[in-house]
Amino acid sequence: xxxxxxxxxxxxxxxxxxxxxxxxxxxxxxxxxxxxxxxxxxxxxxxxxxxxxxxxxxxxxxxxxxxxxxxxxxxxxxxxxxxxxxxxxxxxxxxxxxxxxxxxxxxxxxxxxxxxxxxxxxxxxxxxxxxxxxxxxxxxxxxxxxxxxxxxxxxxxxxxxxxxxxxxxxxxxxxxxxxxxxxxxxxxxxxxxxxxxxxxxxxxxxxxxxxxxxxxxxxxxxxxxxxxxxxxxxxxxxxxxxxxxxxxxxxxxxxxxxxxxxxxxxxxxxxxxxxxxxxxxxxxxxxxxxxxxxxxxxxxxxxxxxxxxxxxxxxxxxxxxxxxxxxxxxxxx
Numbered sequence: 528x529x530x531x532x533x534x535x536x537x538x539x540x541x542x543x544x545x546x547x548x549x550x551x552x553x554x555x556x557x558x559x560x561x562x563x564x565x566x567x568x569x570x571x572x573x574x575x576x577x578x579x580x581x582x583x584x585x586x587x588x589x590x591x592x593x594x595x596x597x598x599x600x601x602x603x604x605x606x607x608x609x610x611x612x613x614x615x616x617x618x619x620x621x622x623x624x625x626x627x628x629x630x631x632x633x634x635x636x637x638x639x640x641x642x643x644x645x646x647x648x649x650x651x652x653x654x655x656x657x658x659x660x661x662x663x664x665x666x667x668x669x670x671x672x673x674x675x676x677x678x679x680x681x682x683x684x685x686x687x688x689x690x691x692x693x694x695x696x697x698x699x700x701x702x703x704x705x706x707x708x709x710x711x712x713x714x715x716x717x718x719x720x721x722x723x724x725x726x727x728x729x730x731x732x733x734x735x736x737x738x739x740x741x742x743x744x745x746x747x748x749x750x751x752x753x754x755x756x757x758x759x760x761x762x763x764x765x766x767x768x769x770x771x772x773x774x775x776x777x778x779x780x781x782x783x784x785x786x787x788x789x790x791x792x793x794x795x796x797x798x799x800x801x802x803x804x805x806x807x808x809x810x811x812x813x814x815x816x817x818x819x820x821x822x823x824x825x826x827x828x829x830x831x832x833x834x835x836x837x838x839x840x841x842x843x844x845x846x847x848x849x850x851x852x853x854x855x856x857x858x859x860x
Contacts, residue, residue, distance in 0.1 A: 540644050543637065544571040550630030551578050554799050557830050561792035561837075565710050569652040573702060575634065575641045576605070576660040582631045584667040586622045593621050595671050602664040604642065605657050611639035651709055659702035666694030674750040682754045691752070693727065696734035700726030700780075707789070717783040725780040729797070732773025736800040739767050740807050742817045763811045767804050774800050791837035798829045 548571060549556045555574055559567055583597050600614055618635055634641075645656050669691065674680045682688050704726045707714035715722050738745075738752045742763070745751060753762045774797045781794040799821055806819035821829070 540568075540640075540647075543575060543640060543644060544568070547630070547634055547637065548575060551575075551628075551634055554796060554826060557826070558792040558795045561788045561795075561834075563710075563786070563788060566706055566789070569648055569656050569706055570703070572641065572645050572648065573656045573659055573699075576645065576656065577663045577699075578631075578634060579638050579641060580660070580664045580667055582635060583618070583622065584671060589621050591671055591675055595668055597621060598664055598668045598671070602661055602668070605645075605660050605664070611642050615639050652706070655702055655705045655709070659698050662694050662698035666691055669694070674748075677749075679746055679749050679751055681751045684754050688752060688754060689731070692731040692734040692738075696730035697727040698730065700728070700730035700777075703793070707784070711786075713785055714789075715780075715783045715785060722780060722783065725776045725783075728773045729777030729780050732770050732777055733796055733800050735766060735770035735773065736803050739763055739770060740803055740817055740819060744818055763808060763817055767808055770804060771801065774804075787837045791834050794836060795830060795833045798833050799826060802829060 544559075544567075548559070552574065559571055559574075562570060580598060580601055583594055583601065586594060597614075597618060600617070604611065604614060615638060618638065622635060645653060645660075648656060673682075673687075682691075701723050704714075704719065704722045707722070708719050717725070742751070742753070753766055755762070777797040777800075778794065781790055781797065784790045784793050802821050802825065803819065806821065807817040810819050811817050
């Protein structure tokens with residue numbers, strides 16, 4: 528019986544980290560394929576748990592109070608070995624018919640298996656996943672509460688924005704660094720503290736890319752993450768430049784990582800983020816808003832470019848990409 532249970536667990540994890548994860552993520556799934564196994568498993572679990580909480584937070588047809596309560600309960604379950612069954616029932620009851628994306632519905636239906644997978648990880652990996660998922664869920668809960676007012680609600684300060692981007696994305700850069708040095712003491716050419724700082728800013732930059740890209744859609748939902756009185760169209764420039772600076776730190780992070788597969792996995796999000804900013808800036812200049820999407824064909828092209836950079840000889844194979852990003856930023860200053 529124990530052997531059968533173990534086999535079912537292995538099969539479940541293979542499905543969760545394969546078809547299920549692929550259905551709810553395009554670019555991250557590509558990154559994960561480059562990772563060595565010891566790194567890939569906790570990264571996959573962490574992503575799936577974050578996607579569960581993100582799906583709860585974004586289920587716009589469900590009342591905000593219900594979503595906030597579910598997030599709070601979910602966050603509590605991350606920190607203890609309580610039964611998932613009751614929460615799974617509540618989750619299905621509140622969100623079951625409000626999820627148009629079939630991949631998200633399938634993920635929520637197997638949320639308990641994701642939690643079991645996390646609990647099966649080695650102690651330090653499990654602690655790292657619990658911590659990053661807790662940060663992300665805290666940020667998502669704050670988001671629901673902060674934007675609960677009438678009309679378009681804007682953040683009051685850069686400090687608010689910085690705290691939010693840290694919780695939902697900067698903490699992921701720190702998590703990535705924890706996995707890296709925990710898996711291999713020779714993970715990077717730079718020290719752990721410097722890599723933590725670069726990774727944190729890398730994550731913040733990726734979240735700023737999302738914010739710039741989604742300005743128009745967020746405004747329709749009554750929220751604007753960019754502080755200050757400027758309307759969204761005029762706000763694109765300075766925040767896009769800040770995102771580029773952070774993504775350049777991400778390229779520095781990538782250049783310091785040892786191991787070709789890890790460099791490829793680490794560099795792809797920056798490549799996609801920089802291309803997204805190119806498209807968003809061009810669309811805003813033409814007055815068409817900033818909602819853009821990098822095509823699947825272009826994502827594949829960027830994946831190949833990332834792999835070539837990761838395989839290139841030299842101490843910093845990402846220097847050329849960093850210089851290109853810098854020239855583009857200067858052109859917009």
